[in-house]
Amino acid sequence: MKIYTIEEFKSSQGKDPEIVFWVGCAGSFDSRAQKITLALAKILHHAKIGFAVLGNDETCTGDPARRSGNEFVFQLLALQNIETFKMHNIKKMVTACPHCFNTLKNEYPALGGNYDIVHHTQLIQSLIQEKRISIEGGAFNGKKIAYHDSCYLGRMNGVYEAPRNILNQLDAEISEPRRNRNNGLCCGAGGAQMFKEEEPGDKKVNVERVEELLESSPDIIAVNCPFCTLMMDDGLKNKEQDENVKVYDISELIIQANNW
Amino acid sequence: MAIQQIAFILLFALVSYLAYKSYSKIYKTIMLGKTIDLKADRPQRLKNVLLVAFGQKKMFKRLIPAFLHLSIYIAFLFTQVELIEIIIDGITGTHRIFADKIGLLYPLIINTIEFLSLFAFVSTIIFLWRRNLLKIPRFQSSEMNGWPKLDANYILLGELILIIGIFSFNSADTLLQSLDSSHYPDTGTLLISGWIGEQFLSGMSVSSLYILERFGWWLHLCVVFGFLLYLPISKHLHIMLAFPNVYFARLKPSGEIDNMPVITNEVKSMMGLETNTESDDNGEIPEFGANDIGDLYWKNILDAFSCTECGRCTSVCPANMTGKKLSPRKIMMDIRDRATEVQEGIIKNGTDHDDGKSLFDYISEEEIFACTSCNACVEACPIMINPLEPIIELRRYKLLTESKGPSEWMPMFNALENNGAVWQMPGQRFDWAKELSDN
Numbered sequence: 052m053k054i055y056t057i058e059e060f061k062s063s064q065g066k067d068p069e070i071v072f073w074v075g076c077a078g079s080f081d082s083r084a085q086k087i088t089l090a091l092a093k094i095l096h097h098a099k100i101g102f103a104v105l106g107n108d109e110t111c112t113g114d115p116a117r118r119s120g121n122e123f124v125f126q127l128l129a130l131q132n133i134e135t136f137k138m139h140n141i142k143k144m145v146t147a148c149p150h151c152f153n154t155l156k157n158e159y160p161a162l163g164g165n166y167d168i169v170h171h172t173q174l175i176q177s178l179i180q181e182k183r184i185s186i187e188g189g190a191f192n193g194k195k196i197a198y199h200d201s202c203y204l205g206r207m208n209g210v211y212e213a214p215r216n217i218l219n220q221l222d223a224e225i226s227e228p229r230r231n232r233n234n235g236l237c238c239g240a241g242g243a244q245m246f247k248e249e250e251p252g253d254k255k256v257n258v259e260r261v262e263e264l265l266e267s268s269p270d271i272i273a274v275n276c277p278f279c280t281l282m283m284d285d286g287l288k289n290k291e292q293d294e295n296v297k298v299y300d301i302s303e304l305i306i307q308a309n310n311w
Numbered sequence: 312m313a314i315q316q317i318a319f320i321l322l323f324a325l326v327s328y329l330a331y332k333s334y335s336k337i338y339k340t341i342m343l344g345k346t347i348d349l350k351a352d353r354p355q356r357l358k359n360v361l362l363v364a365f366g367q368k369k370m371f372k373r374l375i376p377a378f379l380h381l382s383i384y385i386a387f388l389f390t391q392v393e394l395i396e397i398i399i400d401g402i403t404g405t406h407r408i409f410a411d412k413i414g415l416l417y418p419l420i421i422n423t424i425e426f427l428s429l430f431a432f433v434s435t436i437i438f439l440w441r442r443n444l445l446k447i448p449r450f451q452s453s454e455m456n457g458w459p460k461l462d463a464n465y466i467l468l469g470e471l472i473l474i475i476g477i478f479s480f481n482s483a484d485t486l487l488q489s490l491d492s493s494h495y496p497d498t499g500t501l502l503i504s505g506w507i508g509e510q511f512l513s514g515m516s517v518s519s520l521y522i523l524e525r526f527g528w529w530l531h532l533c534v535v536f537g538f539l540l541y542l543p544i545s546k547h548l549h550i551m552l553a554f555p556n557v558y559f560a561r562l563k564p565s566g567e568i569d570n571m572p573v574i575t576n577e578v579k580s581m582m583g584l585e586t587n588t589e590s591d592d593n594g595e596i597p598e599f600g601a602n603d604i605g606d607l608y609w610k611n612i613l614d615a616f617s618c619t620e621c622g623r624c625t626s627v628c629p630a631n632m633t634g635k636k637l638s639p640r641k642i643m644m645d646i647r648d649r650a651t652e653v654q655e656g657i658i659k660n661g662t663d664h665d666d667g668k669s670l671f672d673y674i675s676e677e678e679i680f681a682c683t684s685c686n687a688c689v690e691a692c693p694i695m696i697n698p699l700e701p702i703i704e705l706r707r708y709k710l711l712t713e714s715k716g717p718s719e720w721m722p723m724f725n726a727l728e729n730n731g732a733v734w735q736m737p738g739q740r741f742d743w744a745k746e747l748s749d750n
């Protein structure tokens with residue numbers, strides 16, 4: 052499987068890509084999150100979607116800068132990205148990161164950037180509905196999956212059903228933590244917390260959330276966000292449960308089910 | 312003119328004057344904030360008022376307090392109908408002016424009010440018990456110590472007295488109607504106070520019944536007037552401000568943080584892009600974000616004055632529940648207290664007065680930098696207050712104006728500025744795909 056940049060795609064296929072895959076910082080640089088990037092790329096490949104990435108032309112959307120309060124750095128990145136989108140005439144994008152999704156969808160319009168942007172769980176759901184991909188049974192037989200809503204996909208953008216609809220296609224038992232959907236509890240990474248230590252307190256936010264997710268004794272914690280993935284992994288290590296319970300992005304579960 | 316009539320008119324005038332003064336002070340305090348135009352999207356705003364303010368939709372996330380609160384709230388709304396009669400009677404010296412004028416509607420209204428008042432009475436007692444004896448965590452936080460706790464209890468006690476007033480004058484009245492029908496027009500059967508009268512008051516002389524009736528009536532009235540004057544210094548101001556607050560609530564996507572056009576222009580001109588407006592560079596170093604009340608929008612201050620101190624926001628805040636200092640409720644209370652302080656300074660010393668204080672005398676960096684921007688507080692608030700907006704503005708002041716902030720963020724900013732990525736990484740952004748084609 053070859054990943055094309057937009058330029059490469061155009062010159063080799065002689066047309067514009069159907070959709071641009073916005074990878075984001077975590078998906079590009081973090082070794083754990085790269086696996087999610089790979090999973091989504093495989094899904095797009097199997098669905099025969101002509102997609103391309105921006106490659107080295109992509110930068111951070113600016114989400115952590117804006118939420119830290121550093122508007123200057125946010126605008127620097129956002130305006131640069133908007134220029135890049137203009138240059139490549141980009142209209143439609145998919146991303147596996149709810150932070151990128153939220154910023155591109157809700158914050159770039161005020162700076163003059165309007166795009167059709169979907170989160171990968173939304174895209175995967177419609178690929179399943181349109182029968183462009185199918186899910187093989189068997190891989191999750193007898194397994195229990197607890198689903199964690201990310202704040203940026205769930206509460207802030209109201210995407211609750213797409214990820215659940217996908218999970219329901221797996222032959223696993225799906226459990227919900229006490230706090231779910233619009234009452235979902237944060238993993239602790241948002242607002243640029245990912246990039247600093249937490250303030251003094253009694254507990255880490257990710258530990259609080261992992262404890263709650265572990266209440267239903269799942270085999271897998273399913274997430275929709277690379278930052279939640281990292282936070283949940285870390286929380287499981289803290290509870291010494293990382294051997295028994297695994298954290299996967301929804302795209303990774305599809306890959307496992309289909310043995311791609 | 313009877314002595315009671317004169318007393319009423321004087322009291323009414325005094326209360327109206329004092330109320331006008333204190334409410335216009337609240338209005339002026341709210342208007343210390345920056346202007347923002349929130350007139351658009353009227354239909355959506357009205358819908359919110361109907362569902363969230365009148366319908367209390369967001370209260371129903373927690374059923375028990377929702378029902379208790381609803382019963383007090385409906386009783387409150389209905390008693391306003393009775394208040395119209397009380398005021399007319401007070402001014403004109405009549406007694407129950409509507410009793411023989413609106414037929415069956417009269418006993419219907421009064422009976423409704425009595426039943427609602429009974430429910431409200433029970434609910435108020437449960438509320439007092441919940442707040443003081445049940446250790447409900449959201450009522451125990453440190454920001455609730457002292458005045459906020461007293462305030463909540465004062466109002467609940469006031470409510471009990473108010474209702475006792477209603478039942479005293481109604482039940483005395485039911486007996487007086489048969490003893491002195493020329494002065495006490497027939498109200499029709501009043502189920503609850505009729506029963507109270509029969510059980511507890513029969514056998515009382517006309518003059519003691521008369522005193523009881525007047526005592527209840529004046530007690531009720533004084534508590535109502537007292538409420539009116541007390542509200543501006545209480546969290547109970549929400550019974551008025553919740554409505555405009557919900558009307559003017561944010562309609563933009565909750566994930567969108569407000570743009571700063573000044574910075575857009577600056578960055579655009581740095582990048583050699585066309586800017587929207589001529590830069591109004593007057594040589595002064597600009598201030599960004601919020602340092603004090605005047606840097607917030609009036610809507611943020613309206614939020615602060617509407618806050619019910621219920622703590623629903625704080626109870627769902629991931630930072631707060633894991634023991635950090637941040638409490639979105641405290642942020643709103645601090646904004647209100649600072650705004651009041653600024654307004655009092657202006658009243659004493661004039662508009663240009665600077666007391667050398669700011670919001671940061673109330674809110675620490677440790678609090679604002681603990682926020683994960685998760686929006687749980689915004690979602691939880693029953694009257695659509697947004698504690699996240701001011702938190703971001705306070706962060707902006709620290710980061711942009713004072714160049715301060717958690718030191719661990721500095722490498723992130725450097726990486727973002729120099730490499731366009733949150734981490735300083737040795738390789739290139741697209742290297743992940745290279746590895747992919749390698750194996």
Ligand code: SF4
Pocket residue numbers: 624627628629630631637638639681682683684685686687688689698699702
């Ligand atoms: S947005 Fe910030 S203040 Fe509000 S609940 Fe989340 S962490 Fe707490």
Ligand code: SF4
Pocket residue numbers: 617618619620621622623624625639640643691692693694695696698
């Ligand atoms: S901000 Fe809203 S949820 Fe929080 S204490 Fe005030 S009224 Fe309650």
